[in-house]
Amino acid sequence: MDPKSAISFDNTANAFAYKSDKDLKKAHFLFASMGFQSLVKLGTAVTPWAIRVGLPIKGLIRNTIFEQFVGGETLEETAKVAQKLGGFNVQVILDYGVEGGDYGEEGLDHACDEFIKVINYAASQPNIPFMSIKVTGIARFGLLEKLDAAAHARSGFQGTVHTEVLSPSELSEWERVVARMQKICSTAFEKKVGVLVDAEETWIQDPVDALTMQMMAQYNKDRAVVYNTIQLYRHDRLQFLKDSYNAAEQGGFLLGAKLVRGAYMEKERKRAEEMNYPSPIQPNKEASDRDYNLAVEFCINHIDRISTIVASHNEYSNLYATQLLEKQGLPLNHPHVHFSQLYGMSDNITFNLAKAGCPVSKYLPFGPIRDVIPYLMRRAQENSSVAGQTGRELGLIKKELRRRKG
Template identity: 80%
Template sequence: MDPKPLISFDNTENAFAYKSEKSLRKASFLFTSMGFQTLVKLGTSITPWAIRAGLPIRGLIRNTIFEQFVGGETLEETAPVVNTMAKYHVQVILDYGVEGGDYGEEGLDHAGEEFMKVIRYAATQPNIPFMSIKVTGLARTGLLEKLDAASATKSGFEGRVHTEVLTDSEKKEWDKVVGRMERICGLAAELKVGVLIDAEESWIQDPVDALTMQMMAKYNKEVAVVYNTMQLYRIDRLQFLKDSYNAAEQQGFVLGAKLVRGAYMEKERERAAEMSYPSPIQPNKEACDRDYNLAVEFCVEHVERIAVIVASHNEFSNLYTTQLMERKGLAHDHEHIHFSQLYGMSDNITFNLAKAGYAVSKYLPFGPIQDVIPYLMRRAQENSSVAGHTGRELGLIKKELARRKSTD
């Protein structure tokens, strides 16, 4: 029998203490709108086109979905959000919202410089322990695909990238990618800022895993600087976590593991069906939840060598982590266990964990509106397709509005 909960995620007074009544009403309207699937489908197909076409909708986006889920268009604009979070003992993971696209070498170099700018800024802020990067912001997607296809053994945890399939010019291109990663991780190690490497689609993930393991082997000797993101909606990731741990043990470094359920499920299933290969995605939600919670168990069990970030909006997974920590006698703010949720979602989890003394952060993207549109469209689709989650968010907001009204 599970021990009694150490914490309640139903406390809306804690969850929304940082929000004014006006902000709560705005959020209520937005989540209600995202409950209408037809409206979301229409919005997600028209918005990217409208932005590209220069239609005057930036103000509308900025005052609604952008304001809810993004920290600002520039690094400096994130400061008020970061300062507000600090008042409630919630930390921040900064994410410069650039991802896959054909930017050219100049654009990829620029993204690398921006990531380093974020690290320098985070190093001056006591409330920003981590920043997040996407390798698709540093490397051409086609190059990653070619490298992934060459990695038939699927052994990214070995830290080996199969460059023998590349042409001479592609090898030079890959060397530049490695150079960008080296500069980013080296600076982060020097300035003591954690770097979370985001997960990608399964058909480009192998070289990302291998490169991340290379960086961990070099920079995680004493403390966790570099973290790999593991999407547990993939059937192979629990084993990959264990293999990565074995590699860390053999090579003498701390494994940084950010555990998520995943972000590309529909895309993954569609591609597998189109190209007639077995889907890498779990058969159902139960299987995904099981592997996620087993991954958390594994990390807590091996907490001496694994620094884990439980990046989840699932209430049970967060609660279960606190129970495992209690069972093992670990401090709430243990240096190797961190919790995180996306800015704009699951405040009931984040702020109640913070109130109970756990190390927890909000993942805070920032960037020009046109650059964060893919991120925003994913948030809209996610909240539309997961009706239960939207209903939960909305129910909590309404509960808090009613509580405030009754105490007036």
């Protein structure tokens, strides 16, 4: 059976069943605004500054971009959104939206405690199989940068963190990072909740990868608990996926791989140009798409050893994953395959996959407005720069509004 006939991403009645007419009109206004690149440029430049200096714009943010892409400021607020999605067989990846800031040790400990709280909450809910963490929430950026530079002095696959470059005080700082990570992963293991470790900028990614692999070796013996995020808009990540698989095979554990295209493209290219090193980003979108689909294929071909999350807003990539499963005679709800899209985007993919019986979730961030600003600014930039994304969202919303009128 050709899944094209079974799964259609054009069914807007399924896609927006959970949204009222008022919600849909609000979303229409927001995506239409994001179509203006100059407006987005101005907004993303001014908003973080306005929040920092305390201008009274929180209400405006809360009622527009925050409401579209974030579950709420607290776990309690977010619970309502999670329950609503659950009514449509859509699961949730909970993401406490804290990332790379200079919070000091106390702040890093606090973030760790919040992550634990999220795990405990997820374990109590029927439709929250995963939560997401950022290592920059529990580790100082500069420390990761120093470890990454040490890793880059060596070539080849990095399975370990090279701590010999650290001073005694930095070494104990790193040990505290590892202890936080252990605490998070051991709680998740105990509570049967998956931990998705987010990708970071390339210049701090190596220690994040190595630490995540260490946790997998420890906790992924019988089932996938810990997942690394692999950004296929980097030209070296398909090979990294294969190297990670070989390491998992040798170590006798399951590889957890969340496949994304990537989120820091402008930033990465700019830094590479300024610091005069080759850009880590693929030469064009076609190369990203090719590697992404090859990565999906690799994971499904090695489904016994890899548990994969197809985290994509690309219709073809999602359809391709379902085709590969069907081709191999595997069920669409195979325990080692999960689909995911960001909350507030690509509802046509999420809700139609759910309708077809695929395990699919919304990546649902939550947290105080000032903490989720970096995340929101990335969403705004993404929707204004990804060719066709905003147009596609708008087209589907318009189609559904017309259908409801009719």
